[in-house]
Amino acid sequence: KAGVTQTPRYLIKTRGQQVTLSCSPISGHRSVSWYQQTPGQGLQFLFEYFSETQRNKGNFPGRFSGRQFSNSRSEMNVSTLELGDSALYLCASSLDTAHEQFFGPGTRLTVL
Amino acid sequence: SQQGEEDPQALSIQEGENATMNCSYKTSINNLQWYRQNSGRGLVHLILIRSNEREKHSGRLRVTLDTSKKSSSLLITASRAADTASYFCATTPQPGPMEYGNKLVFGAGTILRVKS
Numbered sequence: 001k002a003g004v005t006q007t008p009r010y011l012i013k014t015r016g017q018q019v020t021l022s023c024s025p026i027s028g029h030r031s032v033s034w035y036q037q038t039p040g041q042g043l044q045f046l047f048e049y050f051s052e053t054q055r056n057k058g059n060f061p062g063r064f065s066g067r068q069f070s071n072s073r074s075e076m077n078v079s080t081l082e083l084g085d086s087a088l089y090l091c092a093s094s095l096d097t098a099h100e101q102f103f104g105p106g107t108r109l110t111v112l
Numbered sequence: 113s114q115q116g117e118e119d120p121q122a123l124s125i126q127e128g129e130n131a132t133m134n135c136s137y138k139t140s141i142n143n144l145q146w147y148r149q150n151s152g153r154g155l156v157h158l159i160l161i162r163s164n165e166r167e168k169h170s171g172r173l174r175v176t177l178d179t180s181k182k183s184s185s186l187l188i189t190a191s192r193a194a195d196t197a198s199y200f201c202a203t204t205p206q207p208g209p210m211e212y213g214n215k216l217v218f219g220a221g222t223i224l225r226v227k228s
Contacts, residue, residue, distance in 0.1 A: 004154075033215070035216070042218060042220050042221070043200065043216075044218075045215045045217070048214050048215060056215050094214055097142075097214045098142045098143055098162075098204060098214075099160075099214075100157055100160050101145065101202075101214065102157055103155040103156075103157070104154055105153060105154040106152075106153065106154050108152075
């Protein structure tokens with residue numbers, strides 16, 4: 001089975017721009033979660049989607065949003081980028097609650 | 113915010129030795145997972161232990177869970193240079209009323225260095 005894939009792997013943007021990141025989960029997995037990893041704050045939960053519905057949300061501003069499509073692929077969007085949004089963004093897929101979550105390679109976002 | 117605290121923050125051992133990492137958490141959980149991360153890459157899933165389990169093994173890995181102390185440990189036996197990485201524990205908290213989902217709460221991680 002193919003693993004979780006994320007595109008693009010690297011992005012460089014400037015302040016004020018917006019960005020869209022994509023995640024394709026493992027085949028058959030309906031839960032997709034997003035995490036932000038920074039040296040200062042560590043790994044933090046952004047949100048989770050299950051069957052096209054946002055099921056859970058972390059403590060991030062409304063500039064961070066996401067969606068899930070009928071094939072379980074997910075996108076997250078960050079609008080009005082700030083320098084502090086520079087981070088590794090990780091996507092994880094899972095069959096459902098309380099199952100193993102498998103992570104993709106991440107998208108490294110740099111905001112200049 | 114992070115639920116877990118990991119101990120030690122960094123660990124340096126010789127190849128062939130055992131490495132033990134500990135994780136403590138604050139709330140009741142459904143399960144706890146351990147992950148490995150190499151140099152800012154994606155997280156590799158190592159093992160999941162459920163709240164009603166006390167110990168699990170997978171190859172050279174042994175994980176214990178003590179829900180009364182809200183703590184877990186990961187033991188890597190006969191370590192290899194390739195085990196050099198950061199190790200994270202992640203808990204799935206028991207949801208509150210009207211809460212659903214699959215949120216993972218991570219600890220700060222332990223940096224393991226295995227010298228050859």
